[in-house]
Amino acid sequence: MEIAKRTNQLAKLLILNLIAVGCLIAFPLLFSGCSYFDPNQETSQNEEIEEPEAPVELNITCVGDIMVHNPQIACQYDSKTGTYSYNNNYKYVKDYIYKADLALCNVETTFAGKPYTGYPTFSAPDALAAALKDTGFDVAMTANNHMMDKGLNGMKRTLEVLRGMDLNTAGSRLTTEEKRYAMVEVKDVKIAVIPYTYETSSGNGRTSMNGNPISSESAQLINSFSYDTIDTDLQEIKSVCEEARQDGAQIVILYYHWGEEYQMSANQWQKYMAKKSVEDMDVDIIFGSHPHVLQEMEYIKNETTGKTVPVFYSMGNFISNQRTETLDNRYTEQGILAQVTIQYIKSEDKITDIQMSAIPTWVEKYSSGDKPIYEIIPLDRNLDTNETLAASGHLLRAKQALEDANGILKSN
Template structure:
């Protein structure tokens, strides 16, 4: 029955959508179904001409999304799509898009005892969906701000809105699991871990909801090695580092290299709330921090600098591109060529042996 429905919807989409949008929507039909689609069923569900071609894969990653404080009023008055109006087209043109959701999606008031607790109304997830996001990382230090109830609510509402998640779950099996997608005939797995958590009680266990901890390097390495065995590419989203630091800590550079040695094809970081630099190791890209992506209007300067990181898979290589934006009064804006040039120069200065040409981040050697 699912295949029949998918085919009917595919015919409808063919009649009303651009080719790029058709491809993305057809994949989502197979990959976002309520029940599990086996790989062989997935291959039969996605039409042959969409599965077998040599076009590159573009996966967009963004940093922290926190729809609290001023954003509540802005979204309520201007609509769920308003913050994303200037980036939506770029995101929708990609094959897949991933964000770090640093907000519990819940109506609970049972907060965890800590300095900052963030939550959002479920309706606000509609803006992420409409902007083109397919997957969110929950591996961060705010997903359990409203305790286990808030995490389970978040998972429930993400499922209702058709957004996949990684990095947390109702138990450790779910929290440490990868999410696999088929993009242009390439199997890509996503993993997420957090090395910034308030307490060990936030760790997911066999019988308790929680977060995928990134503190235990040996376990993370073993998971990456296992996940790489039966896939083409493994991309890791890691929550780590020091807030407002423009460069990663030495442990982060060493940790990133260990993950790549274990089989990771790209490492993407968040948590510092500012952009950090880039690096390549054994030909694999590392983006140490993507900073904030959507944050309330109290941010300014470096904490408001943001952008879209494109991980591009082409002819067996994994490449990086970055398109700078700026968060201004609750909307992500394009500040023009002069801003882009300034940001590229700045990012080159805080990176490691790279240069940026027309947005593409390239190793010097």
């Protein structure tokens, strides 16, 4: 009996063990506490699918020549307060400038202090610099043929005034230790702005601006090139671009003050410089001005690298007193908001898409009370309802400017 009883107990234990093992085999997830691995499933249920990196979109806006002739100085003065203000000039374009991630302008005057003067040697009230900051510009480019109108001291004070308004500057420098470019960080992307202006031929090897020789000290502090030594000077510009890249620039913008005044298409030098810049330099955008009228815009492709570079040969006058009434030339009243939109992949340091466009502008000048008023009118969908044009009666002139600009810009 005792042996039979023990045999029955062992049999029961054996059966219980078999049941337990069977449960482990049949229900591994219940006992293991681990995820079930299916060799036919490619991705684990807990593994996140990596999304492709979204490109950074950069919207860059640049405008052409900002000039201050004597009539503009007079009309921006308030005799009651004894102060100057230029804010009203930009009220219609301010939204466009503010919406840009990076906004550039060519300041074709100096801030050399009193006496304030217009053509041929410019010195504007400091209030203009304040207006440019208020309008939303980020970089003031100073490389142009009027940068030395008031000598070395005038050039240096211009930089001090602009920087005092918290504007980045490029095109001239206070000392040789400063870089020849401005480095601006936008959406964690470093952008270098490199402006250069043409020199006038001196005949003796000295640097000359607007026909006036300048000292060797001054020449070291400005970004300039000579058509007489263009290939050598382009090599220097290339080295500046390379320096900017080594300094971390992910986007490089060139600005050239070039061409012939009042010529409505790019000349051979502009075409040559643009082509060489795209072929030989690692640049992404080229803006240009100086002719005081609009010229064509085009894409130039580097056939070796495949990079496509937008080129604006002349952005015209953003504001000046050059117009039909003064020069018998309506085209000097016209400019553009030159716009470039970039899609940039940071991890690859690569532009995946780049598009150029332009919004034409027209300089309005009309009388109100005892003095004229200057305002830049964007020739956009609000043209027909613009309050200033309704008051001045100049809507047809603005529409003619739009027609002119579209014809010039689309010539290529």
